[in-house]
Amino acid sequence: SQTIHQWPATLVQPVGSPLSLECTVEGTSNPNLYWYRQAAGRGLQLLFYSVGIGQISSEVPQNLSASRPQDRQFILSSKKLLLSDSGFYLCAWSGLNQGVSNTGELFFGEGSRLTVL
């Protein structure tokens, strides 16, 4: 069966510090991978998605970046965090040929709660 791992689960970082969140998927090949941010009362905001190694699409201009160095690994990074980067970050995957999940069946990780002070 497929599983998705995301870490760290919680982190507190000072403004201006770097960030690295990692996500890996097991039990599937060539998944579409996604990074979402969830802010209280605002739903899920798609940040990045990837349909293959090295292929990254950005949905929202910001100081975050994403990389996909391996088929089942997706990394969210920042060189300098802002207060506004605080939130709950979710990695997700969907099956091949589902585009940006046109059928909506996404499988989410447990999330990483980031607090920027």
Place this chain on the structure above:
Amino acid sequence: QKEVEQDPGPLSVPEGAIVSLNCTYSNSAFQYFMWYRQYSRKGPELLMYTYSSGNKEDGRFTAQVDKSSKYISLFIRDSQPSDSATYLCAMSDYKLSFGAGTTVTVRA
């Protein structure tokens, strides 16, 4: 105007009650409609999925889609404390759009 509107609640009901959740949307191109359930401090999980208009039932859960009114609903019958969670509606044409989520508490 947001593409998907969902009342954030919170909604508190006694055990055994029917929970009714709703979302409205503005994009008439949406074809796929979903409900995700998210427990506290966890990632969302897909609960119900429907294509176009109509009803779909799965155990105690019923999802309804009315495309003419741009309105979708989720009903939970015989609600249990384990149903306490945030419920997010989502819909898609080629991109997925989420509602803000409604937090539901079922009191024992």
